[in-house]
Amino acid sequence: MPSSEGPSVTGTVVWLAGIACRVLCDDGELRTVPLPPRREQGLVAVGDEVEVALSAAGPLLGVVSPRRTFLARPDPQDPRRALVIAANVDVVAIVVSVVEPPLHPRLIDRFLVAIQLGGATPLLVVNKLDRLAELDDAGRAEELDKLAPYRAMGLGVVVCSTRTGEGLADLRAALHAKTCVFVGHSGVGKSSLVNAFDASLGAKTGELSVAWGGRGKHTTTASTLHVLDDGTRVIDTPGVRAVGLWSLEPRELGRYFPEIEAHAGGCRFNDCLHEIEPRCAVKDASARGEIPAARYETYLRILASLREEAAHAAHEGRG
Ligand code: GDP
Ligand code: ZN
Numbered sequence: 001m002p003s004s005e006g007p008s009v010t011g012t013v014v015w016l017a018g019i020a021c022r023v024l025c026d027d028g029e030l031r032t033v034p035l036p037p038r039r040e041q042g043l044v045a046v047g048d049e050v051e052v053a054l055s056a057a058g059p060l061l062g063v064v065s066p067r068r069t070f071l072a073r074p075d076p077q078d079p080r081r082a083l084v085i086a087a088n089v090d091v092v093a094i095v096v097s098v099v100e101p102p103l104h105p106r107l108i109d110r111f112l113v114a115i116q117l118g119g120a121t122p123l124l125v126v127n128k129l130d131r132l133a134e135l136d137d138a139g140r141a142e143e144l145d146k147l148a149p150y151r152a153m154g155l156g157v158v159v160c161s162t163r164t165g166e167g168l169a170d171l172r173a174a175l176h177a178k179t180c181v182f183v184g185h186s187g188v189g190k191s192s193l194v195n196a197f198d199a200s201l202g203a204k205t206g207e208l209s210v211a212w213g214g215r216g217k218h219t220t221t222a223s224t225l226h227v228l229d230d231g232t233r234v235i236d237t238p239g240v241r242a243v244g245l246w247s248l249e250p251r252e253l254g255r256y257f258p259e260i261e262a263h264a265g266g267c268r269f270n271d272c273l274h275e276i277e278p279r280c281a282v283k284d285a286s287a288r289g290e291i292p293a294a295r296y297e298t299y300l301r302i303l304a305s306l307r308e309e310a311a312h313a314a315h316e317g318r319g
Pocket of ligand 1: 127128129130131160161162163164184185186187188189190191192193
C-alpha cells in the first residue's frame, strides 16, 4: 500500500458502498476514494481511520489504521469468519421496544455477545415506553421485569419514547461525543430515534446519493457516518440486521456472561461448560436463583447453537 511516497492525508471513512468510499480528511476535505477491485472483504469499514495518498491520478486508499473496536457480523459465505461492518465504535445501542414488537431477551443476549467480541460498550435502549399504557399492571410488570437481569449485570439501560420525548435527553447524554451504532429488529424505532436526534439526517443521506452521480441505488447498500451538532457520530449501516455470532469457541462463551463467570471458579472442572458436568457451581447458583434463570437458559441456548455451527463447519470441511 502506498504510504511514505508522495503527499498523503489521514481521515475517517464516513461513507462506503461497493466500489468507493468517502473519507473526511483531516484537512477538512471530503474525498471520494476508489476501493481496490479485489480487496479482501471487510478491509475497510465506515469509521476506519485511513491514509489517503494524493497521487496525480486522484486519491488512493493507503494504510488502514488498526481498529480500536469493531462491530462485525458473520460472513454469509463462511459463518466462522467475521465481516467488520463498522470500525472504532464506542457504543452499540441495542434498540428494543415494548409491546410491539415486545421485548425479546434472547435477541438482546445475542447482540451482547457480538458487541463484546468487538470491544465496544453495549447500551440497551428500550423504546415505545408510551405503549406500556395499553397494558394492565401485570402486563407492564412482566414487560419491565425482563430488564432486571441486564440492570443487574451492570449494562446501561435507557427507557424512552420517540412519541413523548421521554428519556431522549438521557439517551443523548449517554451517547454524547461518542461514535455509535444502533442495532435491533426492524420496527423497534431505530430510524425514529436517529431522526429525533437530528431531523436533517434523512436529508443529508439524500444529498450524498445526489453527489454520487445520481446513482441512487448505491445508497440502499451504503454505510454512512453522520456527525451530529454536538460531535456525536452515528454510523448507519445496512449490515446491522445480520449482526450475530460467529466462530466463538464454546469455552469462550462464559466470558460474555459476567454473572456466570462470577461463579465458574467454583466448578469442579476447569473447562466446565456449565451444562451437564457434575459439581458445577454455575448450575448450583442458577438453581438457587443467584443467576437469573433467563440468562442461564440463554447461555445454554447460545452454547447449543455454537456447537451446531461448529458441527456444520466441520461437515463442510472447514473445521
Ligand atoms: P426501525 O425499523 O427500527 O428504524 O423503526 P422505525 O423508526 O421505522 O419505527 C417503526 C414504527 O414504530 C413506526 O411506525 C414508528 O412511528 C413507530 N415508533 C417509533 N418510536 C415509537 C415510540 O416511541 N412510540 C410509539 N408508539 N411508536 C413508535
Ligand atoms: Zn460449571
